[in-house]
Amino acid sequence: MRSINKQMTGLAFALSLCAVAQVQAAGSVTFAGWGGALQDAERKAYLKPAEAALGIKIQEDNMDGLAAVRAQVMSGKPKWDVVELASNDCVMAQEQGLTEPLDYSVISTEGVAANFYGKNWIASNAYSTVLAWANDAGANTPKDWKAFFDPQVKASRSLYRQPYTTLELALIADGVSPKALYPLDVDRAFKVLERIKPQVVNWWRSGTDSAQLLRSREVDALSIWASRVDELKKNGDDVDYTYDHALVDYDCVVVPKGAPNKELAMKLVAEIMKPHSQATLVTLIPNPPINTKAYDTGIIPAAMAATLPTAPANIDKVVFFDPVWWQANQAEVQRRFDLFIQN
Incomplete structure (x- = not known):
């Protein structure tokens, strides 16, 4: 019995080591957003779901603007993997070489109009x-x-x-x-x-x-x-x-140049842009979806959709x-x- 118990204990220990190794192998990614009510909603809409979907840990931080991104990149050791910025800052960051090109083989742009993304950035929510x-x-x-x-x-x-x-x-x-x-x-x-x-x-x-x-x-x-x-x-x-x-x-997301977890960052951006994620966000805070397929998910109530600028009924008016x-x-x-x- 003791021998069996020892064997079982050893097996359990070995399995636990494997589990830890798998978590470590899966890694983590750091998302820096605006904080406040928006980031609270983002956590519920797609950060926590992305953790489960990708099997990773998502750390969070508050974004301090483009200057903070620039300082991190210039240091050679950026700590953020995905950053949410204002639209003009995303364009400026791309032109100044502060961000990585997005991997559009991982990130789908289906349902996203061409004016809502560039080589190094993609819009995440509108206002x-x-x-x-x-x-x-x-x-x-x-x-x-x-x-x-x-x-x-x-x-x-x-x-x-x-x-x-x-x-x-x-x-x-x-x-x-x-x-x-x-x-x-x-x-x-x-x-x-x-x-x-x-x-x-x-x-x-x-x-x-x-x-x-x-x-x-x-x-x-x-x-x-x-x-x-x-x-x-x-x-x-x-x-x-x-x-x-x-x-x-709109706000948009970027991956800073030299981000420590670039591949995982691309996967997180892909999760953010999925119709389900976009639809869920607007039910938590009135920031309309960029991906128009969010309106086909059944998540956004019709009465709410009528008040959103990117909804089919309103998009030609704006x-x-x-x-x-x-x-x-x-x-x-x-x-x-x-x-x-x-x-």
């Missing part, structure tokens, strides 16, 4: 800037961009205190076709902004600021991220918005942000915009 208004603000409240940028329409307004999205909306209001929006006619955009500048009572800096302006009725109408209006409506506020000529931007143009022009346009606000 939209829309025109919103208070329903109790009066009959003259602007409900399209042409009226919003018309100084004859008397209403208190607010716009994002950044040139990106703000210049695009001004040009759309002035009759520029969304398909001909880029390259931006910057001079024309500033002329449109100049016309309504006296009626812009506040230039908002954050999503929280914009929501408070609408909630408090400090303004009648404003540009705002759609998710912020959805939150107000959910809480019973009498506000609304339109997706007509909404501007859609305008897509061009991070490539902004990467090349942002410094000069930002300088001019800051002077415009100050004067």
Whole structure:
């Protein structure tokens, strides 16, 4: 009996060593995201499921912006494997040689429009800037961009205190076709902004600021991220918005140059882009899917899909942000915009 017990104990020990070896062989990967509610949702939607699907451990960190990615890459010892960045930062990182080419033999782009990925990056979730208004603000409240940028329409307004999205909306209001929006006619955009500048009572800096302006009725109408209006409506506020000529931007994921676990990183990006992952994320936080096949999974309720800019019913109404143009022009346009606000 003792002999058998010893044999069994030895066998159990050997099996445990094998299990440990398998886990170690499977490895781990580090994902750096925005933190907060978005990363909480990402953990549930695809980080934890990816751990199970790939048999790996996913470590998490908070992303500190492109400068942090650059510092890690320049050190020669990056610690992050997959990083979530703003769209223009993804383009800039690629041009500066800070990221690895993505392996599209591993990462499927089926259901992903061509403008949502590049050689070294792929969009992971979207968000939209829309025109919103208070329903109790009066009959003259602007409900399209042409009226919003018309100084004859008397209403208190607010716009994002950044040139990106703000210049695009001004040009759309002035009759520029969304398909001909880029390259931006910057001079024309500033002329449109100049016309309504006296009626812009506040230039908002954050999503929280914009929501408070609408909630408090400090303004009648404003540009705002759609998710912020959805939150107000959910809480019973009498506000609304339109997706007509909404501007859609996105976050994207990259693999830093020299990432320690590059092959696993590609597999994690592939998991992030799967329709099921994309659909699950939007049920947890209102960041619409990039992969349009997410709408075919049955996970996204029809009522929710009706509020999302990338849904089939809305996608032809919206305008897509061009991070490539902004990467090349942002410094000069930002300088001019800051002077415009100050004067």
